[in-house]
Amino acid sequence: MRVIAVIPCYNEASEVGRVVQTVRSFVAQVIVVDDGSNDASAEEARKAGAVVVQHVINRGLGASLGTGFAAALMNGADAVVTLDADGQHDPSEIPSLVAALEAGADAALGSRMLTRTGMPARRQFANTLGNVLTFLLFGSWVTDSQSGYRAINASTLAKMDLKTNRMEVSSEIIAELCRVGACVVEVPIKAIYTEYSLSKGQNWFVGIKTAIKLLLRRLSS
Template sequence: MDKVGVVAVIPAYNEEKTVGGVVEEVRRYVDLVIVVDDGSNDKTGEVAEKHGARVVRHVRRRGVGAAVATGYDEALKTGGELFVQLDADGQHRPEDIPRVLAPIVRGEADLVIGSRFLGGKAPDMPLTKRFGNWLFTKLTKLVSGVEISDSQSGFRAIRREALETLFLHGVYTYTQEMIIRAVKEGWRVKEIPINVVRRYSGRSKVVTNPFSYAFRAMLIMTRTIRDYNPIAFFGGLGLVSLSAGLLLSAYILVTVITTGRVGAYPRLILASLLVLSGVQLLFFGLLADMLKGVSREIKSQVRRA
């Protein structure tokens, strides 16, 4: 398989009306376009192929996360050095691809996010979606410590070396998790302003159930905190459990002093379990933090090799 320089990854579901035009335009700026047909029941895959894309198909719909993971896995096989991701619905302008890639080419960033909120012009989106984007962006900033304005943007570019470390286990990270993991792995994240256009037709099919998406995104962000800051994650849980156990133990002790009776034995058992669980979680957090340090050193040596 011939190596290529820039590879575009486009997840698509039932986008036969728009994907062809998107592929045609994107091909002007990249060496290869990979479209992941996420179990579409229309001719999305056929249209994309007709317009020159390499199409990878899911037998059934697996969701945007799995589609992006499949696309990046396929892109890595090509030997490409730079990867750009955008949507199939036409909202992202292919002519912005060089601008999104530019900070990586100049050596200023490893992951570049195309922000819809930079530049002073807010995108046209429903109030609920705008609030969700604001909330997840705030959480992403809190967890990662990086200043970001649009954590959910699907228009982004990443360098090969960074992508390989973010997908070592073949598990897709949602948009927020990719940013958090990139920062925690020591990669440079940068935003540039982009403009988006209204969909050519229909409505967005990337997220059909916003509540399900929000729940999964929260789980992923929680896992990310667990993986990269185990002291805070397990230590926080341990302190809560230990504090509750000690408070309940104090209540039982006061009861014994004032009444001369222990009281309900289940309460005593619960207090003991809470204290033991709290201590175990604290020690587990310390152990996990030690293992994280070893893992970081191994990754650092691999990068230098």
């Protein structure tokens, strides 16, 4: 199985190179989608051995993932793994996500809520709200709807139609997996919370904006 990692990246020059280097040993190719960064993220990712796809302007996480998925399919991926560029996901868990696909699942979603290792209580609460909203709007329940660590096989990915541009994409991916009738499993993952990754985290204002965008996505579908 040719597994390609897609790493959306916005101003992560200090971390992305290290992340790419670690991820490379678990996958056939690493694609970094540089989302109009103002720093040297693209150069660092390229130096570390990633294929870099660059947005000329910042379009958000959803747009970056969409671009990464398109690039991965163009590059002959059988499965795509997504993870964050800030180092909060442990690349050594990629094999367990891929193993779930090899066992017959169409998508494996990494869930921090199944382990709750080191996850701040505030994050757990915000995640639960995200799960409830995803369930109410799209009818599918998962324990960590906002997780950025996931593996999806290529045939399922080709059927999905992602429309959102920003943080709301995490819930939209679950909605789309449900719409295309994919077999989805959840795999426990640990999240590595450093001062850096926490500083990159989302605030409540972004959360409310994300909820409104999800509502619009639901109404427009």
